[in-house]
Amino acid sequence: LSLSLSRRRMRYTQLVMGPAGSGKSTYCQSVVEHCNAVGRPVHVFNLDPAAEVFNYPVAWDIRDMVSVDDVAQYLNFGPNGGLVYCMEYLIANIEVLDEALGEFADDYLLFDCPGQIELYMHIPVMGQLVAHLQGLDYRVAAVYLIDAQFIDEPSKFFSACLSAISVMMMLEIPHVNVLTKIDLIKTIKRKSEIQRFLDPDPTLLLEEANRASSARQHKLNQGIASLLEDYSLLKFVPLDQSNEDSIGNVLAMVDHCIQFGEDEDVKIPKVPFRMLLPFFFCFSRSFNFL
Amino acid sequence: HTHTMASAEPAPAAAAAPAEGESGCVLLCIGMAGSGKTSLVQRLNSAMQMSGKRGYIVNLDPAVHALPYTPNIDIRDTVDYKAVMHEYGLGPNGGIVTSLNLFATRFDQALSILETRAKESDYLVIDTPGQIEVFTWSASGAIITESISSTIPSVVVYCVDTPRCASPITFMSNMLYACSILYKTKLPFILAFNKVDVLDHQFAIEWLRDADAFQDALDAETSYVSSLARSMSQVLEEFYQNLRAVGVSAVTGAGVSDLFEAVEDAKAEYFRDYKPVIDAQRLAKQTKEAEEQGESFKKLRQDLQDSGHVVVDVRPGARSEEDVAADSDASSSDEEDPSKELRPSDLHEAFQNAQGLPRPSV
Numbered sequence: 001l002s003l004s005l006s007r008r009r010m011r012y013t014q015l016v017m018g019p020a021g022s023g024k025s026t027y028c029q030s031v032v033e034h035c036n037a038v039g040r041p042v043h044v045f046n047l048d049p050a051a052e053v054f055n056y057p058v059a060w061d062i063r064d065m066v067s068v069d070d071v072a073q074y075l076n077f078g079p080n081g082g083l084v085y086c087m088e089y090l091i092a093n094i095e096v097l098d099e100a101l102g103e104f105a106d107d108y109l110l111f112d113c114p115g116q117i118e119l120y121m122h123i124p125v126m127g128q129l130v131a132h133l134q135g136l137d138y139r140v141a142a143v144y145l146i147d148a149q150f151i152d153e154p155s156k157f158f159s160a161c162l163s164a165i166s167v168m169m170m171l172e173i174p175h176v177n178v179l180t181k182i183d184l185i186k187t188i189k190r191k192s193e194i195q196r197f198l199d200p201d202p203t204l205l206l207e208e209a210n211r212a213s214s215a216r217q218h219k220l221n222q223g224i225a226s227l228l229e230d231y232s233l234l235k236f237v238p239l240d241q242s243n244e245d246s247i248g249n250v251l252a253m254v255d256h257c258i259q260f261g262e263d264e265d266v267k268i269p270k271v272p273f274r275m276l277l278p279f280f281f282c283f284s285r286s287f288n289f290l
Numbered sequence: 291h292t293h294t295m296a297s298a299e300p301a302p303a304a305a306a307a308p309a310e311g312e313s314g315c316v317l318l319c320i321g322m323a324g325s326g327k328t329s330l331v332q333r334l335n336s337a338m339q340m341s342g343k344r345g346y347i348v349n350l351d352p353a354v355h356a357l358p359y360t361p362n363i364d365i366r367d368t369v370d371y372k373a374v375m376h377e378y379g380l381g382p383n384g385g386i387v388t389s390l391n392l393f394a395t396r397f398d399q400a401l402s403i404l405e406t407r408a409k410e411s412d413y414l415v416i417d418t419p420g421q422i423e424v425f426t427w428s429a430s431g432a433i434i435t436e437s438i439s440s441t442i443p444s445v446v447v448y449c450v451d452t453p454r455c456a457s458p459i460t461f462m463s464n465m466l467y468a469c470s471i472l473y474k475t476k477l478p479f480i481l482a483f484n485k486v487d488v489l490d491h492q493f494a495i496e497w498l499r500d501a502d503a504f505q506d507a508l509d510a511e512t513s514y515v516s517s518l519a520r521s522m523s524q525v526l527e528e529f530y531q532n533l534r535a536v537g538v539s540a541v542t543g544a545g546v547s548d549l550f551e552a553v554e555d556a557k558a559e560y561f562r563d564y565k566p567v568i569d570a571q572r573l574a575k576q577t578k579e580a581e582e583q584g585e586s587f588k589k590l591r592q593d594l595q596d597s598g599h600v601v602v603d604v605r606p607g608a609r610s611e612e613d614v615a616a617d618s619d620a621s622s623s624d625e626e627d628p629s630k631e632l633r634p635s636d637l638h639e640a641f642q643n644a645q646g647l648p649r650p651s652v
Contacts, residue, residue, distance in 0.1 A: 019423035020383045052381040068382055079353050079382035080323035080420045115383070116421050118323045121463050122454050150427065155473045162470035163427075165522060166463040212571065213476070214563030216532050220469075223525035231518055 011138045012260045013109040015130070017167060018145030020115040023180035024048075026241055027145060028112050029056040034247045041107040045100070047129075048114040049086035050079065059109075060100040062090055083116060087125040094132055101136065108260070109138075117163070120170045130171055139258040141174045142167065146236070148179040148194055154209040157197045158224050161234050168233075174257040175233060178250055182240040198238050202228045314346070314411040315557040316404075316442050318435065320471060321449030322464075323420040326484045329540035330449055331417045332358040337546045343412040348404070350434070351419045352389035353382065361417070362407070363400055365393050386424050394430035401437055408442045413553070426471055435475050440568050445478045445556035446471065447549070452537070453489040458507040461497060462523065469529045478556035478564060481535040482549060491537035498530045 016024045028044045033056070035042040043059035050068040051061075066089045071082040090097065101109075113126070120126045133140050144167055146160045164177045179198065185191055196204070206225040210218050228234055237253050240246040255261060317334070321327045331347065336359075338345035349361040352371035357364075369392050375385035393400075408414060416438075418425040425431035438444055448468050455461040472479050483491035497504040504523060534552040538545035 019427035020387055020421070021428060050381045050383050052379070052384055072382070078355055078420070079386065082382070084324075115423060116323065117423055117467065118421065121460055121467070122322060122324060122451065147427070149429075150432070155476060159470045159473035162466050162473065165518070166466035166470065169459060169463045169466065169519060169522070212567060214567060216563060220525070220528040220532070223528045227521055227525055230521065233518075 009106070009137070011106070011109075011136070012141075012255075012258055013111060013133060013138045014141045014143050014254055014258075015111045015113050015126075015171075015173075016143045016145065017113045017120075018115055018180075019117075019147075019163075022115065022145040022147045023239075023241075024112055024115065024145055025051070025054060025056075027143070027178070027180060027239065028110050029054075030239070030241045030247045031110060031251060032056045034244060034251065035108075037244075042110065043104050043107055044110045044112055045097075046112045047087075047090070048112060050083060050114065051112070059104060060097070062086065065090065065093065065096055080116070080118065083114060083119065084123055087114070087119055088123065091125050091128050091132075094129075098136070117167070120167055126171060130173055139174075139260070141176060141254050141258040142171055143176050143178060143254055144168075145178045145180045145239075148182050148185060148238070151179065151197055152190070152193060153212065154205040154221075155212060157200070157205065158209065158221070160236070161224065161228065165234070176250070176254050176257055177234070177236045178239050179236040180239045180241070182238045182246070183242045194238070198236060200228055200235075202226065312409060313443055314344070314408045314414055315553060315560075316408070316414045316416060316438055316444035317447050317553060318416050318418070318438070318444055318475070318477070319447045319449060320418050320422065320425060320475075321482075321484075322422045322451065322467075325449045325451040326540050327420075327449045328354065328357065328417055330447075330482065330484055330538065331415050333538070333540040333543055333546055334413070334415055334549070335359045337543065337550070338413060344410065346404075346407045346411040346414045348400075348414065348416045350390065350393070350425070351417060352393070353386050353420065363403065365389065368396065369393050383421070383424075386419055386421065387428055387430075390419060390424060390428065390430045390434075394433045397434055397437060401441065404438065405441055413550075414442070422467075426474055432474075435477075439475070439477055439564075440572060443557050443560045443565070445480060445553055445560060446475050447480045447482050447553075449482050449484050450494075452483045452485050452491050452494065455483075455494060456489060458497070458504060458511050461494065461504075462508070462519065462526070465526050465529065466522065469526065472529070476564065476567075478559040479533060480549070480552045480556055481533055483535065483537045484540055486537040486544060487539040487542045491535075495535060495537070498533070498535055501527050 016027055018024055032042055032044060044054075044056055046054070046058050046061045046063065049062050049066060049071075051063065066086045068079065068082040068086060071077050071085050072079070075082075075085065077085055130140050144164045146164070151157050151160055161177075164175075168175045179194070182194065185194055202225040205228070206221055209221045209225075213221065237250050238246065239250050319327045319331055321330075328351070335345055335347055347359060347361045348363040349357060350365050352365050352369055352374075354366070369389040371385050371389045374380065374389045374392065375382065378384070378388055380388060404414060418431075425435075435444075448471060450464060450468075455464055468479070468481060483494055497507065501523060505520075508519065508523070534555060536545055536548040536552050538549050
């Protein structure tokens with residue numbers, strides 16, 4: 001008993017991020033369905049005040065608190081101003097979120113975040129949210145999604161890496177990059193093209209990037225290629241939402257980077273006290289005989 | 291006398307790809323929401339009018355309430371963002387993305403107008419949607435950028451909110467994103483530090499020019515700087531080498547002449563470094579397409595022969611393999627025909643492949 005009191009229980013959550021249309025909500029849906037199938041409790045919190053429809057049960061929705069539509073209607077903000085207002089409103093009234101978090105004290109959470117990079121770079125809300133969650137003993141992982149269909153040559157791949165790093169820099173939390181919509185890539189040629197970005201050989205990519213760019217850019221290409229070589233965290237994990245193993249694999253990567261499951265207590269089956277009673281009787285009788 | 295026929299003949303001189311002096315330059319204004327793109331475009335517009343330069347302005351933001359300038363082409367005339375939201379049952383973000391997609395399917399029309407206007411204008415300024423990744427990480431943004439840049443000399447003006455970049459981490463993130471756009475667009479790049487009336491951009495210029503100064507600022511702000519951040523700043527040094535950075539104020543008009551100078555410089559770079567690459571890629575693509583076409587016709591011919599029919603060359607305006615080979619030798623003969631690369635059907639196909647959306651009814 002004293003042991004469990006002295007050690008506070010860690011909680012785990014993923015922030016699911018990426019540009020609009022990169023498949024954030026679909027990712028959440030896949031993970032929820034996968035976890036339901038394996039009997040693991042997972043809940044999704046929607047943080048996008050401009051979200052549309054969900055194909056999964058939403059445990060908590062920022063739109064119940066404030067939505068871009070309301071803000072646009074009553075305060076006459078445009079889409080971007082409205083989004084910023086909503087996120088700042090959330091931070092100002094964070095206790096509402098705390099209350100909701102309390103209901104799912106021990107469960108694994110996914111936060112379906114808004115995609116706009118401005119929210120990460122120009123205003124501190126996402127950083128504040130992460131700090132707040134960490135204060136509540138959450139281990140937070142960032143899952144950054146990019147649509148695989150846009151990655152068809154080294155320069156596009158470099159572009160994706162750089163935009164992922166720019167988010168990585170701002171949040172400074174464990175980070176997993178995911179290449180989504182692999183299942184939409186149909187031709188064998190495109191599949192093999194994508195394959196070389198999943199397990200990139202920086203030297204080959206560099207050669208190809210240099211061929212497709214002017215000489216002045218070669219040094220920059222070189223710099224990015226050597227980053228890829230030095231930092232394995234710049235890898236992209238493929239996500240094929242139609243494939244159960246692929247979803248499991250992505251989830252395992254994220255779990256690993258926030259060490260989910262590693263500090264769980266070893267569960268010893270408890271033996272109810274009354275099952276021990278016969279032994280007591282046994283001993284007490286033997287005492288009587290003596 | 292169809293287009294396909296025309297392309298097989300020697301190209302008339304009038305249709306030649308614009309040489310450096312003949313065409314205006316496209317300024318693709320990209321920037322994060324709130325960085326002041328629209329105000330900057332307005333400032334560029336008035337500066338052009340003051341100095342007697344001929345400008346042409348395109349607005350690609352479907353969700354903007356009111357524009358301080360009058361655009362020559364406005365996406366809002368083609369697509370009604372509110373109606374798209376309503377019709378497709380979308381939220382604001384989905385509405386913007388879908389509106390831009392719908393516009394991209396008709397972009398061949400806009401492009402032909404732009405091509406004509408490019409010859410009689412000095413600058414074609416393009417204002418992009420407020421939220422940056424709607425343009426940089428969408429199929430339609432890529433289609434629009436690539437189709438413009440392959441026919442008209444183009445440069446990217448990346449608008450930065452200077453006061454918000456005062457923190458080294460934000461600055462670095464922003465520069466990383468800028469670098470990411472450089473790789474995505476593959477065009478000459480100008481960093482426009484906007485809002486210098488609020489905060490002078492000298493600190494940013496110093497950080498760009500002097501890596502040690504930036505490192506000191508980074509160390510001063512955070513107690514722990516990851517090794518990734520250090521390596522990143524080294525990589526970015528290379529990025530800064532090829533970069534033009536200017537400070538502008540859309541409000542006061544300071545620095546606008548510097549920006550135009552940078553544009554001229556970048557335009558020269560487009561012709562020197564980028565155009566050969568773009569042309570080579572297009573030629574490679576065309577040769578490959580022609581080869582594939584040739585292959586399939588060979589097969590067809592074979593089939594017809596096997597079945598005992600009379601062999602006829604069924605291709606309209608057929609190009610033989612020799613023509614293709616001749617094209618790759620004389621590199622300039624094929625560039626003039628933009629219709630070859632930008633058929634509406636191609637755009638539809640690219641758009642639908644990327645989006646999986648139904649064919650638009652607007």
